[in-house]
Amino acid sequence: MTLYSLRINGRQRQVEASADKPLLWVLREDFGLKGTKYGCGAGLCGACTVHLDGEPIRSCVTRISSAADRSVVSIEGLSRDGSDPVQVAWVERDVAQCGYCQAGQIMSATALLARNPSPTEEEVHRAMSGNLCRCGTYRRIREAIQLATELKRREQ
Amino acid sequence: MTMVTRREFIRVTAVAGGGYQLAMTIPGRLWRAAADQSSGAALTVFIHISADNIVTITVPRPDMGQGARTSLPMLIADELDAEWSQVRVEQADLDESRYGSQYAGGSNSVRAGWEPLRRAGATARWMLVEAAARRWGVGASQCETGPGVVRHPPSGRTARYGSLASDAATLPVPDDPPLKDPAEYRIIGRSTRNVDAPDIVVGSAVFGLDAEPPGMLRAVVERSPVFGGRLVSFDPSAALAVPGVRHVLELPGSVFRMPRNEPLVPDGVAVVADSVWAALEGRKALRVEWEAGPGAAESTDAFWAKCEAAASRMNPTVVREDGDITAALNDAARRLKAVYRLPFLAHAQMEPLNCVAEVTRAGCEIWAPTQNPAGAREVAAAVTGYPPELIQVHVLRSGGGFGRRFYGDYVAEAVFISGAVGAAVQVVWTREDDMRHGAYRPAGYYALEGGLDERGNIVAWHDHLVNASRARSLGRARTERHAGQMYEYAFPMGFIPNVRLEYTEVDCVIPRGQWRAIEDSSNVFVLESFFDELARAAGRDPLDMRLSMLGEPRPMPYWGGTYHTGRLRGVLERAAAAAEWGRRTPAGVGRGIAASYANDAYVAHVVDVALDDAGTPRVQRVVSAVDCGRVVNPSGAEAQVEGSIIFGLTAALYGRITVNEGSVNESNYHDYPLMRLTETPELDIHFIESRVPPSGIGEGALPPIAPALTNAIYDLTGVRVRTLPVGGQALRGG
Numbered sequence: 001m002t003l004y005s006l007r008i009n010g011r012q013r014q015v016e017a018s019a020d021k022p023l024l025w026v027l028r029e030d031f032g033l034k035g036t037k038y039g040c041g042a043g044l045c046g047a048c049t050v051h052l053d054g055e056p057i058r059s060c061v062t063r064i065s066s067a068a069d070r071s072v073v074s075i076e077g078l079s080r081d082g083s084d085p086v087q088v089a090w091v092e093r094d095v096a097q098c099g100y101c102q103a104g105q106i107m108s109a110t111a112l113l114a115r116n117p118s119p120t121e122e123e124v125h126r127a128m129s130g131n132l133c134r135c136g137t138y139r140r141i142r143e144a145i146q147l148a149t150e151l152k153r154r155e156q
Numbered sequence: 157m158t159m160v161t162r163r164e165f166i167r168v169t170a171v172a173g174g175g176y177q178l179a180m181t182i183p184g185r186l187w188r189a190a191a192d193q194s195s196g197a198a199l200t201v202f203i204h205i206s207a208d209n210i211v212t213i214t215v216p217r218p219d220m221g222q223g224a225r226t227s228l229p230m231l232i233a234d235e236l237d238a239e240w241s242q243v244r245v246e247q248a249d250l251d252e253s254r255y256g257s258q259y260a261g262g263s264n265s266v267r268a269g270w271e272p273l274r275r276a277g278a279t280a281r282w283m284l285v286e287a288a289a290r291r292w293g294v295g296a297s298q299c300e301t302g303p304g305v306v307r308h309p310p311s312g313r314t315a316r317y318g319s320l321a322s323d324a325a326t327l328p329v330p331d332d333p334p335l336k337d338p339a340e341y342r343i344i345g346r347s348t349r350n351v352d353a354p355d356i357v358v359g360s361a362v363f364g365l366d367a368e369p370p371g372m373l374r375a376v377v378e379r380s381p382v383f384g385g386r387l388v389s390f391d392p393s394a395a396l397a398v399p400g401v402r403h404v405l406e407l408p409g410s411v412f413r414m415p416r417n418e419p420l421v422p423d424g425v426a427v428v429a430d431s432v433w434a435a436l437e438g439r440k441a442l443r444v445e446w447e448a449g450p451g452a453a454e455s456t457d458a459f460w461a462k463c464e465a466a467a468s469r470m471n472p473t474v475v476r477e478d479g480d481i482t483a484a485l486n487d488a489a490r491r492l493k494a495v496y497r498l499p500f501l502a503h504a505q506m507e508p509l510n511c512v513a514e515v516t517r518a519g520c521e522i523w524a525p526t527q528n529p530a531g532a533r534e535v536a537a538a539v540t541g542y543p544p545e546l547i548q549v550h551v552l553r554s555g556g557g558f559g560r561r562f563y564g565d566y567v568a569e570a571v572f573i574s575g576a577v578g579a580a581v582q583v584v585w586t587r588e589d590d591m592r593h594g595a596y597r598p599a600g601y602y603a604l605e606g607g608l609d610e611r612g613n614i615v616a617w618h619d620h621l622v623n624a625s626r627a628r629s630l631g632r633a634r635t636e637r638h639a640g641q642m643y644e645y646a647f648p649m650g651f652i653p654n655v656r657l658e659y660t661e662v663d664c665v666i667p668r669g670q671w672r673a674i675e676d677s678s679n680v681f682v683l684e685s686f687f688d689e690l691a692r693a694a695g696r697d698p699l700d701m702r703l704s705m706l707g708e709p710r711p712m713p714y715w716g717g718t719y720h721t722g723r724l725r726g727v728l729e730r731a732a733a734a735a736e737w738g739r740r741t742p743a744g745v746g747r748g749i750a751a752s753y754a755n756d757a758y759v760a761h762v763v764d765v766a767l768d769d770a771g772t773p774r775v776q777r778v779v780s781a782v783d784c785g786r787v788v789n790p791s792g793a794e795a796q797v798e799g800s801i802i803f804g805l806t807a808a809l810y811g812r813i814t815v816n817e818g819s820v821n822e823s824n825y826h827d828y829p830l831m832r833l834t835e836t837p838e839l840d841i842h843f844i845e846s847r848v849p850p851s852g853i854g855e856g857a858l859p860p861i862a863p864a865l866t867n868a869i870y871d872l873t874g875v876r877v878r879t880l881p882v883g884g885q886a887l888r889g890g
Contacts, residue, residue, distance in 0.1 A: 001399070018399075025433040034366040035359020037555070038432075039506050040587040044825040047506060075359035087357040094349045094791045097799055098221025099356035100363055100506040100555025125834035132825060134506045134556050135221045136802025137795070138836040 004068045008033070009077025019065040023057075024048045026064050027074055035075035035103050039132070046131035049104040050074045056111035058130075075103035078110060085155065086110045089148035097135035105131045109145050117152055119145075196318060197325035199280035201254050202232055202273065209304060209318030211238045216248045216255035217265045218527055219352075220505075220557030221799075222854045223792035224265045226351045228273055230788055231266075234343040235277030235336055238317065239303040245351050250529035250549035258551075260527045261562050261670070263755045263852030266788055270849050274335055280324070282333040287324035288315050303342065338786070338847065347791035352553070364525025364552045365584065367512045372580040375573050376435040377407055378442050379424040379593055382818035383665040384451035386410065387423040387444070394441035395427050400434025403427075403577045404442070412568050415534045417630045419565045419595045419667050426573050432584050451665045451818035456599070459815075460497065462662045463601035463622040467495075472620055472658035476644045484616035484654035488607030492693055494686060496604065497879040498678040500813040501597035501671055504828055507555020508590040513570035514580035519546035520571060521580075525554035527561040535564030539571045558803070559670035563595055591828060592820040595669025596813050598626050602682045607654075612694030614705075616654040619682070624664030626674070643679040645714040646752065647724060648687060651705045666815055672803060673855040676754035680859030681808075681866075681880070684750035688867040689876060698867065699732050699749050719753040723783050723844075727751055727760040730781035730842050735762035745776060746872020750864035757856025758783040758844075761801070761864040764837075765872060771888050773869055775805060775837040778861070783844040784853040790843070797841050797857040804861035806831040810883050 005014050008031060015030045022041075027033045027050070036059060039047030043061040050059045051073040052066075078084045082091070086109050096102045105128070112119055112127035119127065124145055133141070196206035204212040213232050219225040225245050233243050248255050256272060281301060288306035289296040292313055299308050307314045338344075355361040380387065392404030405428070409421030425444055429435035485491055512523040513536070520540050526532050529549040536547045554561050566583060574581040585593075600623040607616030621642055642657050649655060671677055691698040709722025728751050732738075741747045744766050751760035764776040778801055787793045810829045814821045822828040866877040873887045 021433055025431065029431045029433065033359075034362075037363070037506075038365060038508070038584075039555075040824050042587070042824050042826070045506070045587075075357075078358070082354055082358045090357045091349065091353045094347070094353065094795070096221075096350055096353055096356045097223070097795055098219075098506065098554060098556045099350075099352060099361050102356050103359045106357060128833045132506070132830050132832065134504060134558075134803070134830060135795075136799035136831075138802065138831075138833040139798055139839050140795070141833060142836070 002065070004064050006067050006069060007071040009073055015064065017064050019063060021064045022060050023050070023062045023064055023067050023072065024059040027059060027072070033074050033076050037100055037103060039101065045101070046108060047101050047104040049107040049131065051107060051111055054111070054114065056108050075107060078106070084110060085151035086113065086144070086148040089144040089151060093140050093144040093147060095137050095140040095144050097137055101131060101133045105133065105141055109141075109148065113145070113148060113152060118149060197321040199283055199321060199324055200276040202276045203236065203280045205317050205321035207318045207321070209242055209316045210244055211236065211242045211317070212244045212246055214246050214248045214255075216258050217269070218258070218260040218529065218551045218554065220260060220527060220554035220561060222260065222265065222796060223350065223789060224260060226348055227266050227789045227792055228269050229351070230343045230348055231269055231273040232277040234341055235274045236281050237301040237303055240343055240348065242304055247551050249551065250533055252530055258529050259531070259562070260557065261559065263757070263854040263856060265852070266850045267756065267852045275333070278333040278335050279330060282330045283324040283327050284317055284320045286327050287320045291315070291320070291323065344788050345786070345790070348789050349791065361553060363507055363555050364523070365507055365510045365555070367523040367552055367582065369512065369514065369523065369580050372512060372582055373402060373428050373430060373577065374432045374435050375426045375428045375581050375583045376432070376439050376586065377424040377426045377569060377583065377589070378439050378444055379409075379422040379589065380446055382446065382448040382451045383454060383667065384410075385423065385449050385818070386447045387425065388447050389445045390425045391443040394443065395438040398429075398434060398438040398441055400431050401427060401429045401438035404438065405573070405576055407569060407572060409569070412572070413538050414565070414568065415538055418531070418535060419563050419630065419669060421565050421568050422593060426569070428573060428577055428581060435584070436586070448818060454665045454818045455816050456500065456814045459599065459624070459662070459664055459666070460601065462664075466622045466660045466662050467601060467603045467620055469660065472660040474656065475642045475659050476649065476655055476657040478652070479654035481616055481618050481654045481656040485605060485607045485618065488616055489610045490608040490693055492606045492608075492689060494604045494689060494878055496602040496682045496685065498600045498681060499811065499880060500599045500666060501807055501811045502591055502594045502813050502822070502828060503558045503560035503671060504591065504825075504830065505554070505556030505558055505560055508587050509560070509566040509585040510583060511566045511570040512580060512582040513567070513574040515540060515571055515575035519548065521548045521550070522567060522571070523550045523552055524567055525552045525561060526564070526567065527554065527557045527559070528564065531562065532564045532567045535567045536571045539568050540575060558672040559674070560595060562670055587825070588823045591823050594813070594820070595629075595667050597671030597677060598623050598668040600678045604682070604686050606686060606690045608690060608694050612696050614648065614652050614690050617648070617652045618656045620658040620660065622660045622662060624662055624666070624668060626668040626670060628661060629668035641675060643683055645712070646679065646683055646754070648683070648705055650712050665818065672800070673755055673858040676752065676859040677807070680752045680754055681862045684752065684860060684863035685866055685878070688748070688750070688863065688870065692870070697738070699728060699737055702728060702751070714753070719758075723758045724751060724753055726844055727758045727781040727783050730844060731760035731762050731779050734781065734840060734842055735779035737762060744872075746868045746870070748864045748867025748869070748871055750860040750867060752860045754859045755855035756784070756851040757853050759857045759860055761860050763861070763864040763868040765865060765868040767872065767887060771886070773809065773865070773882060773887065774835065775865065777838040777840065778864070779840045780857065781842045781844060782853065782857060783846060784856060785846050785848040785851040787843055788850055793843065793853050794841055796853045798839055800855065800857035801839065801861050802831055802836065804858040805865060808862035808865050808880055808882055810881050812881050
C-alpha cells in the first residue's frame with residue numbers, strides 16, 4: 001500500500017492504495033464519487049470514462065499509480081451545476097434512458113469538444129465509438145453533440 | 157437518549173438530503189430538492205402537496221430506462237391539473253396493498269397506470285376544488301382549476317394548491333371524480349424530458365450499484381463455472397489475507413428453495429470485504445474445488461443436435477391445426493422448406509446485477525435495482541424464512557433491465573450473505589458473472605414448410621418448433637405445454653387455410669428467461685422472414701401480399717383477446733409510404749419490410765441495408781411506423797422505439813451465447829459485441845395518431861426489426877439468412 005496524491009475535480013486529495021487499484025474504484029469507494037460507473041471492468045464499454053490531465057481515459061483499467069500527481073476530472077467535476085454545454089445539450093435533447101452509460105458518454109464528448117470544437121461526423125464517431133449504450137440512445141447522443149458544438153460556438 | 161434506528165436514519169436523510177434516501181455527498185440541483193413534506197398534505201397515496209406548492213408524486217413502478225418515472229407522473233399531474241414545473245418525483249417502496257401492482261415488464265406500466273393514475277390525479281383535484289369552494293362559501297361547480305391553482309371566476313378569488321392541501325385532505329374522497337376530456341390535456345401527449353436527466357448528467361442519479369446504507373460491506377461471488385455444478389471445497393486463507401477482506405463463506409445456492417418462476421442460484425463462494433476492489437482481489441486468491449456434474453455435458457452444439465433429432469420425431473404437440481396440411485402441401489404448386497435457428501441471447505444490460513440486503517433478527521431490508529420488487533420480497537422470504545411483513549424493499553433505478561431484473565437470483569445471494577455475516581451487504585456481479593449466469597432468451601429450431609398455389613397464394617404453412625422453453629427453465633417441474641411459446645395467433649396465422657404448428661420441448665441446463673419482447677423476439681423473426689421467402693417465391697411484392705391477405709379491417713383472435721387487422725395495415729402502409737416502398741433503391745442498397753402486432757403494439761419497419769467493402773451489412777436507414785394507442789410522452793415513446801431498433805439490430809447482427817462443457821463461452825463486450833454509435837442508421841419514426849388508450853411501447857418495436865434487416869439483405873444479395881446472428885455469414889454472391 002502506498003500513499004498517492006492527486007488532484008480530483010480541482011481538489012488535492014490523498015489515498016492509500018495498492019499500486020494496481022483501478023482509478024474507478026478509488027473514485028467510487030475511497031472518494032465516494034459514484035457518478036463514474038462500473039460496466040465491464042475491461043475498458044470495453046466506456047462507462048468509467050474520466051479525464052486524466054484533460055484526456056479521456058477508461059478508469060477501470062487505469063491504475064491509481066498512473067494517476068499519481070496528476071489531475072482527474074470526473075462527471076461530478078465537469079461543472080458546478082450541470083451548465084457545461086454538453087450537459088445542457090444532453091438534457092435539451094433528452095438523451096438518457098436508463099442513464100447508466102451517460103456519464104461516460106458525456107466525459108468522452110466533452111474531451112472531444114475541448115480539443116476539437118468543430119468535429120466532423122467521422123471524428124465524432126471515432127471519439128465516441130468506445131462508449132456503448134445498451135438502451136440505444138446513439139441517435140440522440142449524436143444530436144446532443146451537434147447541439148453542444150453550437151452552444152459552445154455561441155459562448156465564444 | 158433515544159437510539160436512532162436504521163429506518164429512522166434513512167427517512168431523515170430522505171427529507172433533508174434531496175432525492176434518494178442515501179448518503180450522497182453531491183447536493184441535488186435546486187429544482188430537484190425533495191419537497192419539505194412536513195407541511196401540506198397527502199391526497200391519495202400518490203400525491204403530496206406541500207404548503208409551498210410543490211407536488212411530490214410517488215411513482216409505483218421501477219424505472220429501468222423505459223421512462224416510468226416520467227410517464228406515470230404525467231398521467232397524475234395532468235388530471236391533477238398541476239404545473240409540471242411544480243412536480244417532484246419519488247420512488248415508492250414495495251407496498252402493493254397501497255400502490256397496486258409494482259412490477260415493470262410486459263410493456264405494462266403506462267397501460268396499467270392509465271386509468272388508476274389519472275383517477276388519482278382527478279381525485280386530488282376534486283378535493284382541492286371542494287376545499288376552496290368551502291373556504292369561499294361558493295359552489296364547487298363555480299370553481300375551476302388552472303395549473304396549480306383553484307379559481308372562482310365570478311369573484312376572481314384564487315388559491316394555490318399548496319394553501320388548500322391540508323384542508324382538502326380532511327374531506328371525503330370522491331368515488332368517481334370527472335376525468336379531463338383529452339382535448340384538455342396539457343401534459344399528456346406533450347414531449348416531456350426524463351425527470352432524472354438533470355441528475356444523470358451531473359452524475360448524481362443513484363443506481364443500484366451506488367446504494368450504500370451505513371456499515372455496508374461488499375461481496376463478490378465465485379460461482380460454479382458449470383451449470384448445476386456443486387461446491388466441493390475451498391481454501392479461504394489466501395483470500396482472507398487480502399487487506400479489506402472480512403469474510404469468506406460458502407453460498408449454497410443449489411439448496412435455496414427459490415420460488416417458482418425464479419432461476420436457480422448457483423453454488424458459490426462469497427468474498428465479503430469493505431470495498432468492491434478488495435473483494436475482487438480476494439476472489440482472485442480463492443482456491444475452489446468444484447464437482448461439475450452432468451451439466452458439463454451440455455453445449456450449444458449438443459443442444460442443436462438434440463433439436464435436429466427431435467424435429468424429425470413423429471410425436472410433437474400440435475399447437476394449431478387448420479384444414480389439411482398434408483393434402484395442401486401435396487397439392488401445392490410450389491413447396492418451400494426452411495430451417496431457422498435462433499440463438500440464446502444475453503441481456504447485457506449496462507449495469508451488472510447487484511443488490512443490497514440487510515438481514516437482522518428484526519427483519520430484512522433490501523435496496524434493489526429490480527423490475528419486480530414483489531418478486532424480490534418473495535425470494536427474500538424464501539431465503540430467510542421471514543414473513544413478508546418483515547421484509548422491506550426499496551426500489552432503485554436500474555442501469556437497464558430488459559427482463560433480466562425481473563428475477564431475484566441476485567437478491568437471494570445478497571440476503572443470504574447478509575444473514576450469514578450479520579451486516580448490510582451489497583453483492584456485486586462482475587460483467588463476466590453477468591454474462592455467464594444469465595437467464596438467456598431461449599434458442600429455437602424452427603423446421604418450416606410452406607406451400608403456394610398457382611396464383612401465388614400461401615395455401616399451407618407448417619412449422620415445428622423445437623426448443624428448451626423459458627417456462628420449463630423457471631418452473632422446473634412443469635411438463636405441460638404453455639401458452640405463448642409458439643405463434644398460434646400471429647399474422648399470417650388465421651389467414652392461411654391449411655396450417656399445422658407443432659412444438660417439441662428438449663431438455664437443456666442452460667438457464668432461460670424473459671428477454672425483451674420474450675417469445676416474439678424469435679417467433680416474429682421466423683414469421684416475417686418465411687413470409688418474405690414465400691412472397692418472393694411467388695414473385696409477389698411482400699408488402700402487397702401482406703396487405704391483400706390482411707383484407708378488410710376487422711378484429712382477429714389473439715391469446716384471450718384480439719388485435720385489429722386495420723391497425724396492422726395502418727403501420728405497414730405508413731412505414732411503406734414514408735420509405736417510398738416500391739421505388740427503386742440507390743445502387744448497392746437493399747430494402748426489406750416486416751411488421752408485427754406484438755407486446756401490445758403494432759409496428760412496421762422498412763430497413764435499407766448496404767454491404768461495406770468487407771461484405772459486412774451496414775444498416776443505412778430504418779423507417780418505422782408505430783401504433784401503440786394514445787402516446788403519453790412522445791419523446792419517451794420515440795426513445796423506446798429507437799432503443800428497441802438498436803437492441804434488435806444488435807441481436808440480429810451480433811447476438812449469440814454459446815456454451816461448451818456446461819459453461820458459457822462469452823464473458824464481456826469483446827465477445828458479446830453491441831452495436832456502436834458509428835453503426836447507428838438514420839431513424840425515421842412515425843407514430844399513428846390514436847385515441848385508443850395507451851398500450852405500451854417498451855418492447856413492440858423490437859420483433860420486426862431483425863426480419864426487416866434480413867429481408868433487406870435478401871433483397872440486396874439474394875442470400876436468405878435463416879440463422880442468427882448475421883455477423884460472420886458470407887453474404888455476397890447469393
